[in-house]
Amino acid sequence: MVKRGWPRHYVVKRGRAFWQPTPTMKLAGFQPVRLGVDGPSAFKIAEEWNRRWDAARTGQAPSPALASAKNLSPEMSEELTVYPPRSLGAAFRDYRKTEEWRLKAPRTREDWWRGWKRIKPVFGDVDPRTVRLNDVSAWRAAIEATVSLREAHRALKIWRALWKVAAALGFCVRDADPSLGVRNRAAAGRNATWTEGEAVRLFKRAWRMGFHGLAAVIAVAWDTQMSPGDVRALRASQFARGGTGTVFFTQRGKTGVPVGGALSSRAIAALSAYLSHIGVELHGEAFIFRNRSGAPYSKDTLGDDFRDVRAAEFGDGERRMLGHDFRRSGAVEAIVGGALPAEVSHAMGNTLATSNALFATYVPINAATIQTVLKARRKGRTLLD
Template sequence: MGSIKIPYYRVKRGNGFWEPTREMREAGLEPLACGPDGPDAWSKAQAQNARWKAIKSKVRAATPTQLAPRGSLDEAFRRYRATPEWSAKAERTREDWDRAWKHIGPIFGPIAPSAVTLELISRFRLRVERDVSIREAHRCIKIWRALWRVAAAMGYCQRDADSSLGIRNHEPKRRQELWTHAEARRLAKAAWRSGYHGLAAIIAVAWDSSLSPVDVRALTPGQRTAPDVFSVSRAKTGRAAAATLSRPARRVLDAYLARLGAEIAPTAPIFRNRSGAPYSKDTLGDDFRDIREMAFGAGERRTLADFRRSGAVEALRGGAGAEQIGAKLANDFATSTNLQKTYAPVDLETVRKVDEARKRARFRGE
């Protein structure tokens, strides 16, 4: 079979993968397994490139400027970004706002918020969903509503007059994927045996700590307050978390550190890729996909981020309470139905335990 050169398309073990850049992912495009290398796979990759071209032509990176029209949403957002309130937001939250503004700014930035009608905002959401993804459309309306409240506080509009409240902001389908402890161990072993020692340590630490990938990447020696504990502040919320490790995870981490051959500065990232550079979002994702394929085949789609949900479900199965899980995750799991839907999807094993409990109650005549 002849070869063909397609941007962002590469072949691994006879299968084609379309792998978008960070900029593309921030615009809502996800990596795609195209199947066995050949015309069908090439067609899928070319279709993704066409989507990216359409997005670039319609959505320019729009940042509030000093020349924003008076009374416009541009002006409101520019002023807000200059406040301490903006600076106090977690980095991940600011990234979400900027990502949504790339869609919102070109359309609504130059006009007053009060000029945006229900018809306009409805068509805007539909276009983002069609051209990018439902996830990106949901993010845009979520940020729009938050920005409206900010603009109202600064006198640009009336707080209760947000036209977007007249539309339903459909959520993307929540991820339900789960890993087991045995599968996490299999991934870590595959990574270590393949020379991805930093990744093996990340996998071990992420599984035990229930930290998100971005929080694990940011761990430093100075945060290791005990052999089995990292004291951290979560990147997304800024909340304090105690990231605890089991004895096997400590062994993997310490073996990785011993192989480095040099002491890492207290404030420097611990985990390095095979080049010796600290893991970035993209290099971690690339390496994890390589190891995932080695361990489970090209059809596997679960991610490192699914570890966090898997740990919550494992804890529920073991009898941990919602408040205890919230303390482990460093969030409001016990009181937030949204977080419970995210981290505790319907679990058949847990449901069956409830069924058994009901049977025991009937047997006792209660």
């Protein structure tokens, strides 16, 4: 029961008083408080909790969640942060409310969040119109010195994109971006590759270490050249066999339209062994690939498990990755085997994140292209050995 004149968030149940935070307040770390018997003493305690909440929501004091949580997601952290009205943080907050932000691909948003992680501590509460060239130059140099050249390049790239958005929202002038005077050097492109034998060793090591879901991911990623993010997002409804027994992954909600790559007999055996091992028949929208706890693989868990397996098989100094380096390896095999660049690009472009527009034009030749590239990879593999 709530009455007029009571403190905010003050409720009474069966004669006992409680301070009852809203869902937003709970997100910030505030929990219900027992105040005792309804009366002046309970009122006083409730008002004290209201003062604590006001201090947290206005940025005068950290919220309980921000003060105690170590693994707070960027999204949740932003929900609990209060920025000055004309600040870069306020501009980013307003941008995330737009349809343009909603339409960004998940991995593009991840890129923004990663860049914002570097921008926020220095410029989050700053009016962008007050930032000077020397400020941005020193900030980028610090990231390069303490993290990496690659991270510094990414952070400044996101800064420039955010400046344009802030300008469109009226927070600054588009052509006055101080970062335009800063040279954004990029790290040299990666050229690392894996061999098929090394991919098999990774699979076997993962299986022996109990990372059965990861072992299946490795087998599927090697054959299809799909990114790890696309592989771990696959659902049971997307698993399909062609008329000749070839396994494809299909567009969600439909059947028979290949969007990933064909699997070799070895990869099919690996996937079948994994599905038999988990002992559960997957249906519909159930995720196929799961970690050792039985939960669907997340980006971080997949990366952590892969690094453990990689170190166990190739040592702590090994830095080749599951994503780009697997895909690059497949492309090298295919080109050496005689596949045309357009065919390789077509096959590698058929990932779940980017293939929707491709379906309308290229579905009739899609399966044939994938098979051509798969055969070219086998030929190229023998030439590279």
